[in-house]
Amino acid sequence: MANLNVDSAKQRTYDAIIIGSGMSGGWAAKEFTEKGLNTLMLERGRDVKHNINYPTTNMYPWEFEHRGEVPYDIQQANPVISRCYAFKEDAMHFFVKDTEHPYIQDKPFDWIRGYQVGGKSLMWARQTQRWSEYDFEGPARDGFAVDWPIRYKDIAPWYSYVEKFAGISGNKDGLDNLPDGEFLPAFPLNSVENYFSKFVSSNYPGRNVISARCAHLSVPQPIHIQQGRVQCQKRVLCQRGCPFGGYFSANSTVIPWALKTGKLTLRPYSVVQEVIYDDKKGKATGVRVMDAQTKQVIEYYAKVIFVNAAAINTNLVLLNSKSQRFPNGLGNDSGVLGKYVAFHNYSARISAEYDGDMEWTTDGRNPAGGGYMPRFRNVKKQETGFLRGYAAGFSAHRGMDTDSSGVGKGLKDNLANPTLSNWKVGSHMMAETIPKETNTLTLDTSKKDDWGVPLLKFNIAYDDNDAKMKQDYFEQMTEMFTKAGFKNIQTNDSKQAPGLDIHEMGGARMGNDPKTSMLNKWNQMHACNNVFVTDGACMTSTSTQNPSLTYMALTARAVDYAVSEMKKGNIA
């Protein structure tokens, strides 16, 4: 920007720039600022301050104009976001509407986005499981993607580090396919969840149903009180933002922590168009931003840049960062940028009923949601006709049966006197998908959005392995449900498009070889050592675990490395 003087450029210069303020960007902000670096965090959407910008958080059901329903016109105009389970009247202001930010679906892909400070960490499902050695070794063992450049031992201490700070509830279950962590007390299984857990482990060696591990403060520790958070109050209205800070979000936890250091500049309404690469200096020097409100284009500079825009937008930013040195996108010598995109297959569910344990029910609400069944297929060796496997949720609850037939006083009485139903049990599949070169994100060559950024084209689909795995999930769950004495078993293939799982990963994968990957074992670009990617885009494979905890750990680890490299003068 030739028209601006040196002082102005100095004012726009930081030690570190973070693109994105969600799950991983929030952690990067905490780590950089704690280490004393002047840090700029850029967020394309508006600010959402903890406990200030949660407009619906204390609303009762009757206070919503449509009692929670999304009006018809909004649904019709926004079919993609309307398919998201959390897009309801109480939280729809935290989701991007299709009409606001269009994209091109060469194949159907439900892209679920949250453009605000905190990103999707505000509305996430809060399930947190560690990866195990069996997950990291997957691609190498089974011959797909590329070998992960890290193993469990590399990330284990960083899992511990982020778990203690975020607050993760769980039991030490002693499973080698789902390592234990630094846990607050778990939310316990109920009687039928426990019954099924015992049934499964005694009849199916290697299979387990455990209390779901989640980012809720079951019993807050001093560090959490210091963050201004208190015990989870079991509201299970988390998607509205929590006034207690009962679950981990960037808004409630890492961003306020980073701001307290005085080292963080948080700039909302900042749409990053590209990372600036200086061909002469041979490194990235900053980012070019368009202010979403004023449309002014501004450059910011830093020694190190973390790209945490959420997996798909990180691909977009990198693809759009073109220079003489990198004509096909920043760091893209290998040509793999935007390829090998993968996700989790969430398209299968099963439900049933159980007539046992009728003397028990539950009271209050379970923030963990119930039980979790770690992957049991192909864990230690290949044993099925498909690669990899699936984890599964499992939960049981007793609903209320209400006779709503008829009219008049009888109906009124019936509505006020529902009867307790038998137990309803349910499970949903969380399946690994295999990253493929043909699953791609590319830039449209002509269409741009209102902020000067090319529209993204999606070419992502399921494959035969996904179909076989889903079949196996239905068969195995049906068998276990049947043998456990559950009845009225119903399988449901939602046939949903990829994306609705909201676990998109890859496109800028880690790997040992610069010829076949974008990032090294420190999430650092092979070809541009002052740029790091620690959100979902870095994932070499997906395994089955909910990925956020792994992003947090990778981020803290990468910042630690980046700062040590800066101190050594290797990043300047």
Next chain:
Amino acid sequence: MDRRTVIKNLALVIGGAALLPSCLHDSGKASIALKKIKVSADQEKFLADVAETIIPKTDTPGAKDLHLHLFVLKMVDDCFSKKDQDAFMAGLDKLSKEAESRFSKPFGQCSQAQRESLLNELDHKQMAFQKAQYAQGKKSKREVPADDMLAFYGITKGETVFGYTYSKYFMTKQIVYELVPGRYNSYFPVKNLKANIKHG
């Protein structure tokens, strides 16, 4: 009275005269602002009488006390397709006429028993329709029957019950909704259940 008002009033008189034959009972508009559906005061009154028949005032508040008919209108206006809105409006008029021809007086002047007998007929059909929908795997309460009168009844019944069970009255006095439960008991004896608290 200025000239402009005189002309406006004159137009109203002429317009009113022209409309009178087909709209004898039309005595104004609905009492709430609606964006899409056009509802007259008489139609609103009829709807209120239907809702009151579904949830009558007893020793506890009824539909009119809780303005459930206005909630029905709000939902129809905002949360249904044009096709369903048209069916709702057509069905409303048909049912109003049906009541009048059957009992020789407006629905609102019929006895509770007369009103209930008419609605219960529709209720049986609606329940059968819902059961068939459920059997086909369609669980959305937004599935509306093809017959206008049944469509009107189905929407009104569904939204009246929805509005009732989600009303402040019901959620604080009948089955209490807790915004902040503060507890999760995973093993809770059924015998300790309180009927007036929404557990879970």
